[in-house]
Amino acid sequence: MPRTTDDFNLRTAAARARLVPTTEPYYQPISQGLALGYRRTERGGSWLARIRLPEAARYAESKLGRADDLGLIADEKATMTYDQAVQAARLAFAQAEARRTSGTLPGAERKTVGDLLDLYVEGYVSGDARAKEKPGRDLRNVKSIIERHLRPALGAVRIDHLNADRLKALKANLTKAPRLTRSGNPAKPKMAPGGPDPDTDPSERLRKRRARTNRIITTLRAALNYAVRQNLIATDAAWRTSLKPYGDVDAATIRYLTLEECKLLQSAVDEDFRQLVKGALLTGCRYGSLRSLRVADVDLAARSGVARVTKNGKPQTIRFNDEGCAFIKSMINGKAKKDFVFTKASGAPWKPSDQQDRMQEGCKAAGIDPPIGFHGLRDTFASHLVMAGVPLLTVSKLLGHADTRTTEKYYAHLAPDYLHQAIDDHLPDF
16 A cells, blocks of 8 residues: 655765665655655665545556666756755646646646547446446447537537537537437428428427437536546546436437237238337337347247347347247247248248338328337337236336436336325225
8 A cells, every 4th residue: 555654864865875765655745745755776766746635536647757876976867866856846746737728637738628538438348448337338339428418519620629518518509409300411401291390389398409418418427537547637627517317308208009009010010020010019029139039049938048149238028928938839830940030931031120011101101190210119018008907016116227327217107106006005094
């Protein structure tokens, strides 16, 4: 451990020669947030400063030069006496304090926000950055947000030029910007059948844009906070207030099908796609999980399966009821272990976006208005379980959510009023 005490005599070469050589420095406090360090080796020693600015996440070390040990002559640059080292440490502290307004620590002046974003992605892949951020965040989504929104706006900005005003401007511009397509181009307004943009309410358009802005700045804050932990930025003061998320913009509403609509949809689509639709309704799996499910992943004896392609990258256990077991059994009958459970009529596997047009055409043929996407089948699975009184924790596990927060956000309003039920069942007759 570093040694910080006033008892060590660091003033003279003779006194320092009596210290035990060690890889850990000896420290003497100089002022609040500043200490002079001396690292003793068999070949002499060296000076360093330990600096901690207000609100900094941890100490930062700055090398000062060699000590005037073993007969070395001090030149105030490469070799220093004790007094010269103290002055150099004070100067290093003053320079770090001057940088605090721009948020940088020594050694980070030439780095850009783009460098920090690259560092965050590397840490996210290794798990170092992900550990302290929102669980389950998808790496693909993180990269998409960085490349579409953050790098074009801030990638070339030096860290020492990143301030609250620039971040406030970014937040405002994101709120005004139009929605982008997958190719990065502005999206065309969604057209309702026979009419203009269905989101005619200006407040609803603003809510959606603010919700999108929240998702973008959440990734930026995570990257900047990671840079603080890596000692590249001294404090989060620049974005603590300027990048606060908008409140009350995440609409906890979902679209699900009634039982009659489920039957109509299955009747309206082709046989091969009907199998996927039924599989989603019986399991609550996402399209990517279903199209990647192989026969070897199914264990009918245990009435379960394993979805290996999931949103958070972790395998998810799938549970089958009796109808689900009979359906999956009919799907895998005669297939090899390596085969996909769900395939097209030609035997070809389903591709990543094959479901989109088929769902829209199926909803139109079934008279389902407004139409839903394939993910709506997952919402239908969860919604009917919740409305039947299944606990949210159980539904959360069936959906593969990391915890119940997402489940409660989207489905809690469908649950029976358990508070009223509790007082009806247990409150005595006064």
